[in-house]
Amino acid sequence: MAGERAAPQDLWALYLAFNRLALQGFGGVLAVAQRELVDRLGWLSRAEFLEVLAVAQVLPGPNVVNISLMIGDRFFGLRGAFTALAGMFVLPCAIVLGLTALTGQFLHQPLVAGALRGMGAVAAGLILATGLKLMGGLKANVLGRSVSLGLAALGFAAIALLRLPLIWAVLGIGGLGMALAWHRLGKD
Amino acid sequence: MPPPPDLLSLFLHFLSLSLLSIGGAITTAPEMHRYLVGQQHWLSDTDFTGSIALAQAAPGPNILFVAVLGWNVAGPAGAAAAMAGIMLPSTTLVLAATRWAREHQQARGIRAFTQGMAPLTLGLIVATGWLLAAPYVAAPEHRLATLALIAVTLALTLRTKLGLVWMVLAGGVVGALGWV
Numbered sequence: 001m002a003g004e005r006a007a008p009q010d011l012w013a014l015y016l017a018f019n020r021l022a023l024q025g026f027g028g029v030l031a032v033a034q035r036e037l038v039d040r041l042g043w044l045s046r047a048e049f050l051e052v053l054a055v056a057q058v059l060p061g062p063n064v065v066n067i068s069l070m071i072g073d074r075f076f077g078l079r080g081a082f083t084a085l086a087g088m089f090v091l092p093c094a095i096v097l098g099l100t101a102l103t104g105q106f107l108h109q110p111l112v113a114g115a116l117r118g119m120g121a122v123a124a125g126l127i128l129a130t131g132l133k134l135m136g137g138l139k140a141n142v143l144g145r146s147v148s149l150g151l152a153a154l155g156f157a158a159i160a161l162l163r164l165p166l167i168w169a170v171l172g173i174g175g176l177g178m179a180l181a182w183h184r185l186g187k188d
Numbered sequence: 189m190p191p192p193p194d195l196l197s198l199f200l201h202f203l204s205l206s207l208l209s210i211g212g213a214i215t216t217a218p219e220m221h222r223y224l225v226g227q228q229h230w231l232s233d234t235d236f237t238g239s240i241a242l243a244q245a246a247p248g249p250n251i252l253f254v255a256v257l258g259w260n261v262a263g264p265a266g267a268a269a270a271m272a273g274i275m276l277p278s279t280t281l282v283l284a285a286t287r288w289a290r291e292h293q294q295a296r297g298i299r300a301f302t303q304g305m306a307p308l309t310l311g312l313i314v315a316t317g318w319l320l321a322a323p324y325v326a327a328p329e330h331r332l333a334t335l336a337l338i339a340v341t342l343a344l345t346l347r348t349k350l351g352l353v354w355m356v357l358a359g360g361v362v363g364a365l366g367w368v
Binding site for chain 2: 022023024025026028029030031032035039050051053054055056057058059060061062064065066069070073074078081085088089091092093095096097099100101110111112114115116117118119120121122123124125126127128129130131132133134135137138141142143147148149150151152153154155156157158159160166167169170173174176177178179180181182185186
């Protein structure tokens with residue numbers, strides 16, 4: 001962690017932060033996590049967020065859940081990891097199961113289907129915006145800007161256009177990135 | 189008659205998928221469908237897709253769709269069994285790996301890993317946004333309106349500090365009115 005960066009004061013602040021970002025996460029939490037942890041709270045820089053996300057992404061489990069564990073652990077150890085996890089899950093879980101119990105049968109009505117479609121399109125836009133914002137985080141990357149953007153474009157093409165299984169993108173493009181980074185780091 | 193759901197099998201099924209859920213639990217959804225709908229007949233096809241749609245629309249991490257599936261199979265106990273199964277192995281591994289990596293964070297290998305993986309991660313985020321948008325854009329009757337909605341979302345997110353939740357709720361209203 002950079003020395004001057006903001007940090008949660010206590011476990012309760014950590015819980016509330018993750019609770020707040022989870023409750024804003026309709027259609028996914030990643031965009032909100034970036035906005036809250038980097039832009040609003042300043043607990044991580046964009047480059048740090050991208051690094052945490054890179055690790056969270058290749059480990060099993062949802063990336064946002066892994067992010068909550070890693071960031072909680074970073075600030076308060078094991079207690080922090082479980083506090084952040086609880087913030088992410090307790091209230092949203094109660095809400096979604098409450099909705100399941102109450103409204104399952106309304107899912108296919110046109111009004112509800114239309115609302116879900118509108119929310120889904122916005123959620124897609126939020127994820128795209130998150131990607132555009134995080135490009136700033138690549139500036140500090142040891143690979144340099146053009147190589148980084150080239151690898152990112154390859155990753156996009158592999159998953160979005162060619163629909164390759166994730167494991168091949170990780171082994172191929174991730175492996176190439178790691179080999180290049182290993183080489184550059186050796187020159188320092 | 190399908191066999192009554194048993195909680196231990198449910199738990200073990202999700203436990204076995206946990207370490208495979210690289211890129212998020214949604215990547216193992218086809219396997220969950222094969223087991224819950226095809227093999228055990230605990231859920232209908234409609235229950236299955238409805239569970240995922242509901243969890244996507246509700247606040248919180250998308251992995252909560254696993255809790256909804258468990259609930260629809262066996263009520264509250266089913267939700268608990270499914271979530272415990274999908275979370276336990278991956279959570280343990282992530283914590284162990286995080287701590288190990290932090291102790292060795294200046295090692296060349298660790299730095300090469302985080303720096304080398306970052307561009308791919310960024311590409312994957314944009315790909316996720318693309319794939320989420322694709323089904324709406326593919327339907328000709330919704331194409332222009334959803335593209336406009338996505339463009340407005342992008343502009344508002346990048347240019348303003350407007351809370352993201354308001355944009356999603358506005359999207360829901362616009363959708364319910366039948367405009368997209």
